[in-house]
Amino acid sequence: MYNPTTRLLTILELLQSRRELSGVELARRLEVDVRTVRRYITMLQDMGIPIEAGRGRYGGYQLRPGFKLPPLMFSEDEAVALTLGLLLTRHLGLGIDVAAVEGAMAKVERVMPMPVNELVKALQASLEVELPISDKPHPPEAAVIKTISLAVQRQQQLELQYQAWNGEVSLRTLDPYGLAYRAGFWYMVGYCHLRQDTRTFRLDRVLQVLLGHQTFTRPAHIDIMQHIEASIAKTPGAWRIDVLLQTTLENAQQLISPALATLEATPEGVNLRCYVQTLPWFAHFLAGLDCDMVVRHPPELRAALQALASRVMKIGNAQADASNEASNR
Helix, strand or coil: CCCCHHHHHHHHHHHHHCCCCCCHHHHHCCCCCHHHHCCCCCCCCCCCCEEEEECCCCCCCCCCCCCCCCCCCHHHHHHHHHHHHHHCCCCCCCCCHHHHHHHHHHHHHHHHHHHHHHHHHHHHHHHCCCCCCCCCCCCCHHHHHHHHHHHHHHCEEEEEECCCCCCCCEEEEEEEEEEECCEEEEEEEEEECCCEEEEEEHHHEEEEEEEEEEEECCCCCCCCHHHHHHHCCCCCEEEEEEEEECCCHHHHHHHHHCCCCCCEECCCCCEEEEECCCHHHHEEEEEEEEEEEEEEEEEHHHHHHHHHHHHHHHHHHHHHHHHHHHHHH
């Protein structure tokens, strides 16, 4: 939660980084009302900060052109947030050179006051991060992420050389809508002119990307993460799964991640459809669902469930025999 001093510093940082901000936008970012923003602006002006206010109810605020504050003024909480972000960047596979992270950390340490600097060094010395990403492929090049980010922000087309999951390489013209980082992978969602549809692309499979010359209009409402999860669920695998869950759609959605399977409500229940690489694992997953079901496809999944049931029964019988033996002693 903000305190008044932090809010004042935050207003200064926001006004330095943008040409002009409205009172409504400042209020939204600081989680206060517009009247409180005006009070903070007055306090800053009384301190000699040349903030100019536009006229009218919706007038914005800006720093007088040419005025610059001393760089890198951090509160203690901001220093902690920045340090944690840099430390996590080392482990997340974000496509950032380790030398860049270390250089940023060194610059932050050099300009911070002693009490905050001690806290930053304490975090570096004491914090350990364990993230399950060791089995993921190499992250995409930082240049790929930068190029796509610029294209998304500018609404500028991309020319893409892409290698699909089956090894096929193709050239795509793409209208990029957004980027996302999920479970160790970078993804991009955009309209593919080759397939004439909105598609999801994994950035570690991008072989080359260039900014195009054409612009486009981004859809007003698109949920990037939702689109990625739905695409993951439809990614082809060794086995195509079709199971009828005898439950409600609401209950199924609570039990099953949208990235695992697509769910469709029917009069009989909920159709679960997805692709998986191994049937024994999926048999374990289905057995953990709190509902009845009918396996429609493949028949081998029924056999995997029967084999799992036999193993569980064997374990249960062994435990019962051990308990009886102990009670007879």
